[in-house]
Amino acid sequence: MERRKFIHKTLAGGVIAAALPLFTSLGATSAAADFTLPPLDYGYDALEPYIDKQTMEIHHTKHHETYIKNLNKEVGLNPQLNGQSLENIIKNTSKYNTAVRNNGGGHYNHSLFWKVIGPASKEGLSEQLKNQIDKDFGSFEKFKELFSEAAKTRFGSGWSWLIIADGKLQITSTPNQDNPLMDIAEVKGIPLLGLDVWEHAYYLKYQNRRPDYIAAFWNVVNWKEVNKRFSSSK
Numbered sequence: 001m002e003r004r005k006f007i008h009k010t011l012a013g014g015v016i017a018a019a020l021p022l023f024t025s026l027g028a029t030s031a032a033a034d035f036t037l038p039p040l041d042y043g044y045d046a047l048e049p050y051i052d053k054q055t056m057e058i059h060h061t062k063h064h065e066t067y068i069k070n071l072n073k074e075v076g077l078n079p080q081l082n083g084q085s086l087e088n089i090i091k092n093t094s095k096y097n098t099a100v101r102n103n104g105g106g107h108y109n110h111s112l113f114w115k116v117i118g119p120a121s122k123e124g125l126s127e128q129l130k131n132q133i134d135k136d137f138g139s140f141e142k143f144k145e146l147f148s149e150a151a152k153t154r155f156g157s158g159w160s161w162l163i164i165a166d167g168k169l170q171i172t173s174t175p176n177q178d179n180p181l182m183d184i185a186e187v188k189g190i191p192l193l194g195l196d197v198w199e200h201a202y203y204l205k206y207q208n209r210r211p212d213y214i215a216a217f218w219n220v221v222n223w224k225e226v227n228k229r230f231s232s233s234k
Contacts, residue, residue, distance in 0.1 A: 050217070051117075071104050074096075074099050078097075087108070090105065101182075108179060109159060123223055125226075151197050153173075154197050156175065160197060161193065162194075165190070193221065195217055
């Protein structure tokens with residue numbers, strides 16, 4: 001009897017082992033994906049009254065989390081993505097499918113967004129960034145005007161950006177979850193500041209009043225992070 005049990009277990013184990021490559025090839029098992037939802041450096045209510053708590057919580061835990069889940073799914077289905085950094089995937093977007101483009105972009109863009117906004121701070125523009133803004137746009141007020149206009153006029157969903165390319169600051173906007181770091185972007189550069197103008201970023205508080213949301217945005221810009229990104233880009 002014991003011998004029969006041993007044979008039965010051995011055969012069963014052999015069947016499972018033989019089946020594993022098939023499950024793997026169908027995507028039922030895959031290497032663990034690395035992409036996870038980054039925590040915020042502040043509470044969901046920390047940007048009140050400019051961005052409300054409910055919007056921040058839904059935006060972070062629902063919208064951003066969904067991009068990550070979908071990106072991880074694509075990693076499981078596309079072995080060439082395994083082990084790649086998010087930035088590397090973004091820079092080579094043209095090599096991958098639309099799902100990777102949209103969800104990889106969604107993860108990258110939101111991860112940056114949470115960093116470049118934050119509670120009110122006494123820290124403003126660094127002298128180096130202020131000088132560069134004055135040089136490339138004429139003044140900080142002119143920069144704000146141009147950035148805000150890019151955000152207002154982005155048709156449908158998308159982003160407004162301050163970027164640096166070839167040592168010069170530029171303002172651009174992208175549709176959907178595209179960004180200037182992508183090799184398919186019309187205007188390419190390193191993002192320093194980004195503003196999400198998808199309706200889910202502001203609709204609960206501002207409804208269709210996108211210009212009001214854009215005006216409020218300037219009260220929550222984390223210039224310390226923008227200064228750091230500018231310094232590291234040079």
